[in-house]
Amino acid sequence: MKRLATLLILTLSLAAANILQQAIEKAPAGAHILLPKGRYAGAVTINKPLTIEGKEAGVVIEGKGNGSVVTVTAPNVTLKNLTIANSGERRERLDAGIRIENAPHCSVTNCTIKEVLYGITVNLSDHTTITLNTIRSKPLPIPQRGDAVKLWYSNHTLLKHNTIQEARDVAFAFCQDNRITDNRFEHNRFALHFENSKQTAVTDNTFTYNEVGILMMGGRDVNITGNHLSSSQGVAGIAVVADKVSHLDFSHNTLRFNTKALYIDMKRNEKGFQRRIADNRFLYNGEALHFHSYIRNNIITGNIIRGNLEDVVKDVKGPDTRDNAIAYNFWGRYEGFDKDRDNIGDTPYRIYLYTDQLWLFKSSLKFFYATPVLSLVEFLARLAPFSEPLLLLEDPKPLMAPADTPRLHIPLSEHSQQ
Numbered sequence: 118m119k120r121l122a123t124l125l126i127l128t129l130s131l132a133a134a135n136i137l138q139q140a141i142e143k144a145p146a147g148a149h150i151l152l153p154k155g156r157y158a159g160a161v162t163i164n165k166p167l168t169i170e171g172k173e174a175g176v177v178i179e180g181k182g183n184g185s186v187v188t189v190t191a192p193n194v195t196l197k198n199l200t201i202a203n204s205g206e207r208r209e210r211l212d213a214g215i216r217i218e219n220a221p222h223c224s225v226t227n228c229t230i231k232e233v234l235y236g237i238t239v240n241l242s243d244h245t246t247i248t249l250n251t252i253r254s255k256p257l258p259i260p261q262r263g264d265a266v267k268l269w270y271s272n273h274t275l276l277k278h279n280t281i282q283e284a285r286d287v288a289f290a291f292c293q294d295n296r297i298t299d300n301r302f303e304h305n306r307f308a309l310h311f312e313n314s315k316q317t318a319v320t321d322n323t324f325t326y327n328e329v330g331i332l333m334m335g336g337r338d339v340n341i342t343g344n345h346l347s348s349s350q351g352v353a354g355i356a357v358v359a360d361k362v363s364h365l366d367f368s369h370n371t372l373r374f375n376t377k378a379l380y381i382d383m384k385r386n387e388k389g390f391q392r393r394i395a396d397n398r399f400l401y402n403g404e405a406l407h408f409h410s411y412i413r414n415n416i417i418t419g420n421i422i423r424g425n426l427e428d429v430v431k432d433v434k435g436p437d438t439r440d441n442a443i444a445y446n447f448w449g450r451y452e453g454f455d456k457d458r459d460n461i462g463d464t465p466y467r468i469y470l471y472t473d474q475l476w477l478f479k480s481s482l483k484f485f486y487a488t489p490v491l492s493l494v495e496f497l498a499r500l501a502p503f504s505e506p507l508l509l510l511e512d513p514k515p516l517m518a519p520a521d522t523p524r525l526h527i528p529l530s531e532h533s534q535q
Contacts, residue, residue, distance in 0.1 A: 137161050137178065141169075152176045152199075159186035159203070163194050171198035180204050185216040186233065195224045204233040206255065208263065213238045214252075217245060225250060232256075235263035236284060239271045248277045254284040259306050259328075264288045268295075276300060286310040289317070297322060306351075307332045311339070319344060330356045330375075337363040341370060349375040354403075358382075364529045365392045373400040378425070382409040389530020390442065395419045396524070404430045412438040412510060418525040423449030429468045429510050438509055442525050447516040455517045466515035469506035 137157040140150055146165045151172045159180035163169070180186035180203040187201060196215065205212035213235035217223050224246040230236045236252040239245050247266060254262040265284035268274060274295045281287060281300065286307040289295055293315040300322045302308035308327040311317060313335040321343040324330035328351035333339060339362055346356035354376030359365055361384045372378040378399050381392065393416040399405035401424040406417075408431045422428050428450060431438075445461075453462035516522060 135161065141165075141167065147193075159201070160184055161186075162188045163191060165191045166193035167191075168195040168197065169199070170195070171200075174198075176200065177202060180233075182206070183212075184210065185213045185238075187214065188216045188218065189220045189223055190218050192221045192223065194220060195226070196228060197224075197226045198228070200229040200231070202230070202232045204235070206234050208234065211235055211238050211263070211267070213263070213267075216240075217242045221245075224248075233263070235267055236265040236281075237267070238264075239266070239268040239274070241270050243272045244274075245271060246275045246277075247279060248275065249279065251280045251282075252284060253282050256283075259285060262306075265305070268292050281305065281308070288312070289314045293317075296320075301325075302327055302330070310334075311336055315339075318342075324349075324356070326350055328353045328355075329358060332358045332360075333362045333365075334358075334360045335362065339364065340366045342366070342368050344370045346370065346375065346378075347373045349377075353377075355380050356402075359392065363387070363391055366395075366529070367393065368395040368397065371398040371400070372402060372405075373398070374402065376403045377407045378402040378405045380407045380409060381415075383411065383413060387414055390414050390416050390440075390527060391530060392416065393527075393529060397421070399428075400424050403427065406430070407432070409433065413440045414530070415441045415443070416525055416527050416529075417441065417443045417510075417512075418445050419522070420446045421519045422446060425449075431470060431509055438507075441510070442527050443510060443512045444514040444525055445516060445522050446512050447519045448512065451515045451517075453515065453517075460517050460520055460522060462515040462517055466512040468509045468511075470509050 135158045138161045141161060141163055144150055144167060149168045151170055153172050154175035156177045156179055159178050177200040178186055182203055183205045186204050201214040204214055214230040214233035215225060215237045217239045219241050221243045223242065225237060227249045230250060230252045232255050234255060237247060252265040262285040264286045265281045266287045268289045270291050272293050276297045277299055279300045282303045284305050288310045290312040296318045298320045302324045303326055305327045307329045308324050309319065309331045311333045315336055316338045318340045319331060324346040326348050330346040330349055349356050356372045356375040356378045358380045360382045391414045396419040399420060399422045404427045405422050405425040406429045410433055412431055428448065448466050451462055451466045453464045456463055
């Protein structure tokens with residue numbers, strides 16, 4: 118059983134000696150340090166299992182604008198009910214509000230982390246729990262900010278019920294078995310950034326006003342479910358980027374008011390179904406499904422795709438569209454009939470690429486998209502195309518209205534290039 122020690126610190130002054138560091142050094146391993154309201158000098162190091170908890174609101178651990186405010190180098194450390202502020206600004210040192218190094222089974226709960234370069238950095242530390250926190254960076258231009266949470270070779274992380282605002286990224290690099298659920302991400306660069314991370318679950322989060330909501334680069338066995346991604350802005354304006362991800366299950370998400378909703382780049386030599394895109398709502402985006410590659414190895418079913426300027430875009434020239442399983446989607450542009458009234462269109466829904474759609478390959482022309490002149494050119498191209506159009510995508514069983522209908526239940530491939 119861990120020993121419980123309650124240390125009440127009555128004389129509080131940043132100008133005085135570092136009372137909090139002295140209390141940490143004197144406390145036995147496993148102690149529970151309860152801090153009354155006040156301001157405590159930062160640049161403290163925790164090198165033994167401890168719990169440091171604010172006894173009441175208004176407990177502030179404040180750095181001096183140099184280095185990290187709290188550094189954890191021991192396992193089983195809990196930080197709770199604290200405000201942590203004013204780290205340094207040295208990027209090469211990863212100056213942070215909380216820095217966790219080689220320290221598994223640590224927890225940060227109900228803390229406010231503000232005016233810091235990096236919020237929480239986690240390096241080579243498994244089983245970290247980050248819950249109920251508010252994290253905000255220093256008021257710097259986005260390229261000069263640090264990450265709200267930065268994890269490196271750290272597995273089995275839980276990120277839940279946090280609010281992350283005005284930071285750069287939440288970055289997972291070479292991590293696996295991570296759960297990100299019920300968080301709010303606002304006004305960041307890449308709200309979530311995964312690099313070669315496996316077995317990741319991103320569920321029931323809200324993303325608004327970020328440049329990119331979720332950026333996945335490499336990785337495998339990723340589940341993106343039940344998220345709301347809207348109003349992505351800035352240069353990119355993309356809700357989700359899936360770049361060479363194997364076994365992606367993307368389902369029950371709502372994507373609206375983004376420049377691009379779902380941006381996909383496949384692996385060059387991938388085999389079998391690699392992406393399940395099911396039961397999502399793509400509403401009023403510039404582009405709903407953007408393929409920066411050939412359209413292959415996708416399961417697309419049960420989605421509502423309505424009100425977008427473009428439903429499907431492929432910006433690689435060539436006709437290679439194959440090995441897909443597509444059915445039971447509702448397309449707002451579908452103009453077929455349903456004579457037997459089974460809510461499935463009598464004719465397939467086909468999306469073609471016309472050579473006259475130059476804005477798909479020349480970004481400078483997108484400025485003129487939807488203008489009367491370009492709209493007339495598009496209408497004439499569809500009415501009497503100058504050349505044979507390319508088939509981008511075909512849904513043989515389009516829905517007449519959104520409804521509960523059969524879905525395609527096809528497993529993702531067990532064979533994929535790593």
